[in-house]
Amino acid sequence: MLGILVFAMLATLVWLAGRYEASQVQSRLERDTADAVSDIRVALTRNLQSLQALNAGEPGDLAWEVEATELLRNRRELVRIEWRDANLRVRTHAQSPYRPVAWDLRLRDGSQSDAGIACANARRLSSPAYSSSYFQPYGDGLGSEMMELCLPLTSGGRTTGFLVATYSLQDMLLNLVAPSLTRNQEASFTEADGTRLAVLGAARRGSRMFMAQQLLDLSGTTLVLRMDAWHSAPSLFPNVLTALVTAMSIALVTVMVVLVRDNRRRLSAERDLADALAFRKAMEDSLVTGLRARDLEGRITYVNPAFCAMVGFSAQELLGQSVTAPYWPPERVEEYRQRQAIRFAGTVPPREGFESEFMRKDGTRFPVLIIEAPLINALGQHTGWMSAFLDISEQRRVEEISRASQERLQATARLATVGEMASLLSHELNQPLAAISSYATGSINLLEASAAAGPEDAPAASAGQLKDVRMAMQHIARQAERAGKVIKSVHDFVRRRDQAREAVQAQQLLDAILPLVSLQARKLGVRVHTSVEAHLPPVLCDRTMVEQVLLNLARNAMQAMDDPSLPRRVLDLRVRRAASNQHSGWVEFAVTDVGTGIAADVAEKLFTPFFTTRTEGMGLGLSLCRTVIEQHGGYLGFAPHEPRGTVFTFTLPAATP
Structure with a gap:
């Protein structure tokens, strides 16, 4: 060239x-x-x-x-x-x-x-x-x-x-x-x-x-x-300048020919080195694990892009730092210095690593898992330490969400069980209680009639029979009172949840159910899309019950899209201000699917208790959801979604400052 x-x-x-x-x-x-x-x-x-x-x-x-x-x-x-x-x-x-x-x-x-x-x-x-x-x-x-x-x-x-x-x-x-x-x-x-x-x-x-x-x-x-x-054509060298440039060019070509052999070897070595550096650079840039190298004096000599993104500082701000790292929390600086001194004294850290806490440039704290190893150069000399960092804040958050979700699900399952028990008890105890009440009323009426009649008109009754009738009546009254107490205790247990309402952000409600929703969505091949309007006020609700409502509606929506013939399956969770109100005192939640929709005959009985279109269903989910929303003063309804599918919406009151 x-x-x-x-x-x-x-x-x-x-x-x-x-x-x-x-x-x-x-x-x-x-x-x-x-x-x-x-x-x-x-x-x-x-x-x-x-x-x-x-x-x-x-x-x-x-x-x-x-x-x-x-x-x-x-x-x-x-x-x-x-x-x-x-x-x-x-x-x-x-x-x-x-x-x-x-x-x-x-x-x-x-x-x-x-x-x-x-x-x-x-x-x-x-x-x-x-x-x-x-x-x-x-x-x-x-x-x-x-x-x-x-x-x-x-x-x-x-x-x-x-x-x-x-x-x-x-x-x-x-x-x-x-x-x-x-x-x-x-x-x-x-x-x-x-x-x-x-x-x-x-x-x-x-x-x-x-x-x-x-x-x-x-x-x-x-x-x-x-x-x-x-005029004759110009000669090959029309002036002295061109002749001089030509002579210099010939000299340059001569030098180039002399240096070709050495340049080839040098270019080959540089090419191999460049390939190795490019490979290492690509590998380092693709890592999500932060890497940091320090010399024996504790000065930072290298950081990769993942570590810079993790702590929020640029490489120029980190290189050369030795006494105090800018990502150390101020209250734990002395602890980290002592740990660093122990490390530089020659103590090899555990291979499985240890956990610590770092601080980003904006002041937020996050947990990290640190794995360190000695840094050995090509001559076999120990020149420093190489550290690998894993940001485990997301892992901790997922674990915390999973734990909280499990607790809420257990509580919700218990509450649902209590609701089912209450429904069953109400259904099963209505007739026995009615019979006990009728029998007791009839018995009392007979006794009163017998007492009102004269000795000459009514058959003589022994004192023992009257005593037995009275005892039976007392047992009937006690059993009826006991059945009432059972129903009242279940009712009071359910009503005690009304007092546990708190101000919760809509995004927090969605975040609580998304891990479970996403798990089922991956199984069914459904894509989940969430949208929360900006600057929404928090809602005043029983967090566990509302999360159960959202989870139930989302599961029903995904099951409605369990059809291989559908071209796309999208579950849309949207939160915004209620458009039907003149003020901003209500927040509207919408769960939309693109399934086959709801038939007209099914829509009439959709919220009827114990009505279900699935063989494994109990028919209490939507009924319980409507009950929970109505207890909060809101409204739960549904409508067709164009071009296909169904959208369930419910409203919750916004928390006042």
């Missing part, structure tokens, strides 16, 4: 040098063309002044001819001068002595001739005017392009005659442009379309041709002066 770059640079420099040389030639040619046009303008102006001087002082015809002949002898570009009257008739004329011209006077005297047209323009403009070029044959069979100049002669504000001067374009090039031409240049007068009218010089054709044009704008006509030049 270096060789390619050097040769590319060399070729570019040579090309740029050639371009620069070509631009210089072109610029010089354009300057020469502009100078030639300027020389022609100066010569034409000088000739115009000389022509005006011919008629100064009203000379006679003979004197005028002598002066005109002398002017033609000195100005070889002029081939003929005529003095015409106001009607354009030739009064006298003078002709160049250097080249005879076969003039056709009939054509020159006409008003439509080039001279007549030029004089008409001069009369109209009251200033000299030129005609367009025309071809005029010579007497020897050759010819040349001519151009007429008409100069009006005025006296007292009126035109008294004209001076007509005839220019030869070829002689203009020969006398006005030739002195400044070089051997490699060619000058020519051309028309606007490129047609050449007169050419001077025979430039030999080279490998590179240059051309420049300048307009010669005259009163009445416009000519184009074109100059062509040839």
Whole structure:
């Protein structure tokens, strides 16, 4: 690649040098063309002044001819001068002595001739005017392009005659442009379309041709002066700078060739080292375990990104720290220093590690599991300690949540059992209690009737029978009272839960059930989505009972989506302010599934106790849920969810500050 770059640079420099040389030639040619046009303008102006001087002082015809002949002898570009009257008739004329011209006077005297047209323009403009070029044959069979100049002669504000001067374009090039031409240049007068009218010089054709044009704008006509030049192609070394760069490039290539063998070995070693470093860097960046290295003085020499993310400090803030680490809790600094001193004294820590507590940059504390090992270099020397850190705060949180959930589930299961027992007791004891009450009432009525009747009307009863009847009645009353106490005790046990209400954040309620919900969701292939509106007030509720309601509704929703034909299974748990209330005193919980929905006949009996559509169900779940919500003063209901599924919603009161 270096060789390619050097040769590319060399070729570019040579090309740029050639371009620069070509631009210089072109610029010089354009300057020469502009100078030639300027020389022609100066010569034409000088000739115009000389022509005006011919008629100064009203000379006679003979004197005028002598002066005109002398002017033609000195100005070889002029081939003929005529003095015409106001009607354009030739009064006298003078002709160049250097080249005879076969003039056709009939054509020159006409008003439509080039001279007549030029004089008409001069009369109209009251200033000299030129005609367009025309071809005029010579007497020897050759010819040349001519151009007429008409100069009006005025006296007292009126035109008294004209001076007509005839220019030869070829002689203009020969006398006005030739002195400044070089051997490699060619000058020519051309028309606007490129047609050449007169050419001077025979430039030999080279490998590179240059051309420049300048307009010669005259009163009445416009000519184009074109100059062509040839230039040979630039040599390989057009200047000293390119030669110097080339020599340096050759020297550089030579050095490069000499060092190729050594560079190959070095590049191979660097490549292997880079691969090893990249592999180690990728491995360290992919770790979730924090790594920290310290030297024998306790200075931190290395930390990986996982450790920085764990404690919240950057690597620059941690490297070099030795006395006190910034992630140590202030109240435990002395304890950690002593432990560090014991470690540096040579005591090897246990292989299974030990637990400690760190502090993040924002001040939050979190538990960590630390595993340390001696750091040995390539020479086998002990240079420090390498430590691995595991953030076990999530593990602790999950364990705490699991423990609390187990306790709440046990309490909830006990409460549900009590509820079921209460329902069963209510159902089973209603009829016996009614019978006992009826029997006791009938017995008392018989006794009262027997007591009210006279001895002569009622059959005689023994005192022992009356005593037995009274004893039976007392037993019946005691059993009835006992049954009532049983029902009342169960009822009081359930009602005691009403006094255990507390202010709980909605997110905490969701977090308490999510581990159990997620476990069942993974089994059924359901994706759980939670959404809690920002800045919600806490709700005032029996936390265990409401969590049981949420868990029951979530399980029912996931079981409703237990259908392999469903394209997607999503359980949506959403909490927001109740939209139906004018104030912010209620919070609405919604559990949405995308299952098959609830049929109309099932919806009518959905909250009926002991009604269930599952063979293993008891039919008390939704009934108990509605009872719990209504005990809190809220409402539990359901509605279809578009495009499919069902949404269960219930409301709870917000806790007042």
